[in-house]
Amino acid sequence: FLAVRIQALFLDWLFIFPFGMGMFGAVLATCLSPVFSLILIRYLYKTEYFVTMKTTSWMKLCKGAVLALAVSYGLIYCHTNKSKFMLEQKGDSLTLIHITNPTNYILLPIEEEAEESWVRLDIGDVADTDMDIRLAQTKVDYWVPFVLPADAKTVTVRVQKSLGDALCWKEMKLSDTFDPSHTDKFRPVYHHAPLYGWMNNANGLVYEDEEYHLYYQYNPYGSKWGNMHWGHSISKDLMHWEHLAPAIVRDTLGHIFSGSSIVDQENVAGYGTGTILAFYTSASDKNGQIQCLAYSNDNGRTFTKYDKNPILRSSDRRKDFRDPKVFWYAPGNKWIMIVAADKEMCFYDSEDLKDWNYMSSFGEGYGVQPCQFECPDMVELPVDGDTEHKKWALIVNVNPGCYFGGSATQYFIGDFDGTRFICDSKPDVTKWLDWGKDHYATVSFSNMGRRVIVVPWMSNWQYCNNVPTKPFRGVNALPRELGLYTQSGDIYLSAAPVAEVKNLRKETKEIPAFTVANDYHIESLLPDNEGAYELSLDIMAEKAEIIGFSLFNDKGEKVDIYFNLPERKLVMDRTKSGIVDFGKNSVTHEIEVHDRRKTTSINYIDDFALATWAPVRKENKYRLDIFVDKCSVEIFLNEGKIAMSNLVFPTEPYNRMCFYSKGGTFKVDTFKVHRLSL
Numbered sequence: 001f002l003a004v005r006i007q008a009l010f011l012d013w014l015f016i017f018p019f020g021m022g023m024f025g026a027v028l029a030t031c032l033s034p035v036f037s038l039i040l041i042r043y044l045y046k047t048e049y050f051v052t053m054k055t056t057s058w059m060k061l062c063k064g065a066v067l068a069l070a071v072s073y074g075l076i077y078c079h080t081n082k083s084k085f086m087l088e089q090k091g092d093s094l095t096l097i098h099i100t101n102p103t104n105y106i107l108l109p110i111e112e113e114a115e116e117s118w119v120r121l122d123i124g125d126v127a128d129t130d131m132d133i134r135l136a137q138t139k140v141d142y143w144v145p146f147v148l149p150a151d152a153k154t155v156t157v158r159v160q161k162s163l164g165d166a167l168c169w170k171e172m173k174l175s176d177t178f179d180p181s182h183t184d185k186f187r188p189v190y191h192h193a194p195l196y197g198w199m200n201n202a203n204g205l206v207y208e209d210e211e212y213h214l215y216y217q218y219n220p221y222g223s224k225w226g227n228m229h230w231g232h233s234i235s236k237d238l239m240h241w242e243h244l245a246p247a248i249v250r251d252t253l254g255h256i257f258s259g260s261s262i263v264d265q266e267n268v269a270g271y272g273t274g275t276i277l278a279f280y281t282s283a284s285d286k287n288g289q290i291q292c293l294a295y296s297n298d299n300g301r302t303f304t305k306y307d308k309n310p311i312l313r314s315s316d317r318r319k320d321f322r323d324p325k326v327f328w329y330a331p332g333n334k335w336i337m338i339v340a341a342d343k344e345m346c347f348y349d350s351e352d353l354k355d356w357n358y359m360s361s362f363g364e365g366y367g368v369q370p371c372q373f374e375c376p377d378m379v380e381l382p383v384d385g386d387t388e389h390k391k392w393a394l395i396v397n398v399n400p401g402c403y404f405g406g407s408a409t410q411y412f413i414g415d416f417d418g419t420r421f422i423c424d425s426k427p428d429v430t431k432w433l434d435w436g437k438d439h440y441a442t443v444s445f446s447n448m449g450r451r452v453i454v455v456p457w458m459s460n461w462q463y464c465n466n467v468p469t470k471p472f473r474g475v476n477a478l479p480r481e482l483g484l485y486t487q488s489g490d491i492y493l494s495a496a497p498v499a500e501v502k503n504l505r506k507e508t509k510e511i512p513a514f515t516v517a518n519d520y521h522i523e524s525l526l527p528d529n530e531g532a533y534e535l536s537l538d539i540m541a542e543k544a545e546i547i548g549f550s551l552f553n554d555k556g557e558k559v560d561i562y563f564n565l566p567e568r569k570l571v572m573d574r575t576k577s578g579i580v581d582f583g584k585n586s587v588t589h590e591i592e593v594h595d596r597r598k599t600t601s602i603n604y605i606d607d608f609a610l611a612t613w614a615p616v617r618k619e620n621k622y623r624l625d626i627f628v629d630k631c632s633v634e635i636f637l638n639e640g641k642i643a644m645s646n647l648v649f650p651t652e653p654y655n656r657m658c659f660y661s662k663g664g665t666f667k668v669d670t671f672k673v674h675r676l677s678l
Helices: 001-015 022-046 047-051 057-081 499-504 582-583 596-600
Strands: 085-089 096-101 106-111 115-120 131-133 142-147 154-160 174-175 198-206 212-220 229-235 240-247 255-264 274-286 286-297 321-329 334-341 344-351 359-361 371-383 386-398 408-416 421-423 440-442 452-459 480-487 490-498 506-510 514-517 519-522 532-538 545-553 560-562 568-573 613-614 621-629 632-639 640-646 657-663 666-676
Touching: 001 452, 085 229, 096 115, 115 142, 198 229, 198 274, 198 440, 198 452, 240 596, 255 286, 286 321, 321 371, 321 613, 334 371, 344 371, 359 421, 371 440, 371 480, 386 421, 386 440, 386 480, 408 490, 490 632, 499 506, 514 519, 514 657, 560 632, 568 632, 568 640, 613 640, 621 666
Parallel strands: 198 255, 255 321
Antiparallel strands: 085 096, 096 154, 106 142, 106 174, 115 131, 115 154, 198 212, 212 229, 229 240, 255 274, 274 286, 321 334, 334 344, 344 359, 371 386, 386 408, 408 421, 440 452, 452 480, 480 490, 506 666, 514 666, 519 657, 532 621, 532 666, 545 560, 545 657, 560 568, 568 613, 621 632, 632 640
């Protein structure tokens, strides 16, 4: 302390008193203090004169004083700018975290099975919002970053919950960085997934300025559902995704549920030409489910919420009223909004994108029953490529309703006159966009021109919170391009993987044609197989009744895929695919009171360990494209006329195959294995 005072007096004498520099001089002295120390040290220790001179006791004392001066000031300088936090207990259930010189983040330790605490950045604003976070009590599963404000000198974080001497208080960390990289064995190689945290529905998909914007339901504070934000990733090619900060965050109106985005090319809403507008549901116990608007003037990176939100409420106060889909209807020169309202879809129109008028409803009693409608989308497409013959496809995601239990995606084909949707099929007809168990919340990119590209969420609400991945949960299926085709006098949607996926092919192994009489083994699909590849097969049915093959590993874990032609089914069986036990903890929806899934599926063990199937016709030739990643298998039959998406969790990659037949032979005419990588 004495050394610092001596140095301060010296600098005062040098800068302040002779020139009357006042506060400026004091600041200059403070800044130059370490510089003077370094100059003195260099003079005393680095010059040849000092090294060779004959020192006296007085010089040694001076040498020690200068050292003390430099070290003391350095320590005090560092201590003054050091980031630190202090805990203050306020009663039994409130703890204040006082942070001085805050870093970019405070890293919060998470225990997934702990009860939620309410954590709030307290800046004294009415917009301060509690986040529900499972702070560690007895163990730490992982850490998540809680962003602190830049340029603040002090910050207070409130934690409301009786946590006592929980482990979280010892494991919290201040940090300027957060490394989200991890080595989870099930993290996909080429499918989109969040860097960390929870993800479910894709929403707000939009294409603008040669960028695909994929927003999604996101919890940045843990890998279970909660704290709904709009997460955000962008891509130039639908395959390589750059992860950005959440675009719309939970606020005092509620969670930010699903919705859609458009590009306001004509400045209809008044926020500027080319502004991206986001329509979403705010959901809370206090306000219910209300439709809101936000706008972005920086190409979708950040959004400003409309100050007069909400823009739409349910006129009959329905509990389930969410997921607005907005699109332009050119024949009527107006905007259309579809909102999922319990067991039907409600249609609204608007001229200014802020005031919406009810027009009609569709869906009560249509499709699979019982069900809950969610996440609508509607697109117009040519039938069989004929631009003179178009139909509308209304996509309705349902939870529950899937034939095999839980959530799924159905659709209806019909006409739309700008007011009403008229379905071509009878109410009891159900058409599925995907026949697997892990395909939900399928929605399309807006502003795409003629291409209709959708992105599904690849999971199921029965077990999505329990799949064996962390610190991330949630994967998107491959982006798919939709089309309409006719078959047996009816019109159906096809969903084929986008052409861009072919750019991921890094190596191709071609296997010569072969005939399967009983079985045929392939001992290695690829050398150094990391579990990410595509199988392209042309199969000639010949006289076989069962056309099958298994993908398996050295541990005997396998996925069994086969055609049962007498029953006209294409089947994918994952009962022995790897880790499946978590399926015993599945949770069924409160209105899914029947056991239909147990008899409709094949080899039912639990809600994960089962086989799904799709109806097929007897044909001479079947073309299969099968995409395998570290936690999924997706089948596309005959250019996407049948799609089937299922999660799998093998403890090592499937790298072997065994083909088998029953009732006769079949021929694998062409067979290619493509290694896939970003």
